[in-house]
Amino acid sequence: MANFTLKVTRLGFSLLQSVSPRIAGKAAFRLFCMTPSSAPKGEKAKVAHAAGIAKLAGAERFTLALQGGGKAYAYRLNGGAIGRRARYLVTHGWGSSSVYMADIIETLAATGAEVIAVDFPGHGGAKGRALHMGMAVKAIAAAERRFGAFDAAIGHSFGGAALMVAAAGMLPSVPVVLPEKLVLIGSPSEMHWLFKDFGKMIGLRRAAQQALEKEVHRITGRRLEEFDASAAAGVIKRPVMIVHAEDDKEVSADHARRYAAAGESVQLHWANGFGHRRIVAAPPVLETITEFLTGDDSVREAEIVPLFDLPARRMSL
Structure with missing residues (x-):
């Protein structure tokens, strides 16, 4: 304010x-x-927004009705193919949208997977000016109801926490959404x-x-x-990868450490130098996430080296 x-x-x-x-x-x-205006603020945001729109130009678009009322918005890439392929869900942070997650969406789609990206209520293509965790989890459940079970889900910030809440079935009235793998990027472990x-x-x-x-x-x-997502990470018995930057000024790196302490199913990858926002478009991060989803994920802890030399060492959910 x-x-x-x-x-x-x-x-x-x-x-x-x-x-x-x-x-x-x-x-x-x-x-x-109350959610912020969806209009990009500042030149950098305008450039990123325009680039994201271009990358999602060919995506199918859907409106998702939420349990109990309200609507979310969804993009789908590689939909309608004949035969089995991986299906991934992507969720954004507070004040963001799928447009700002376009690099991850595009990278995942390039693997041949069907990729669903959801705009939570009050964000992106979804109408309204209000969002809370219950609404976000209902949007995730609506996506699974519309498109089917997910092989993996990838979320940034608030969107990552919402994925964990959905996977653990923390909301009594909302069906559990438990993908085979989860990736949480710069996400809070509790609220x-x-x-x-x-x-x-x-x-x-x-x-x-x-x-x-x-x-x-x-x-x-x-x-x-x-709402302790880090405790849930150790309970769901699914592989979880935490990607976080120690220089994240909006969600403390202590949240990543809490996740990592949850159990052996959790991998921690530091992406130092990429902060809270650039992390979702950083090539080393995209490569690491793709390897986790499609290849060998046996390494518990590693460090992602930035493309530029920055010292290693507010929540726009």
């Missing part, structure tokens, strides 16, 4: 929670779920820290913060502290 907007927001919540912490908590949850930081940013006091967190339970059927 811009400084002036943040000051006004903090003042508004200060007054509201003085009257009713419960109402303030509910209002904070709605604000937390409690994000809500705490958000509450602190807008000036919530204890009662209103508790009301905010109770909204998560009311909406999803799970308490906030139960």
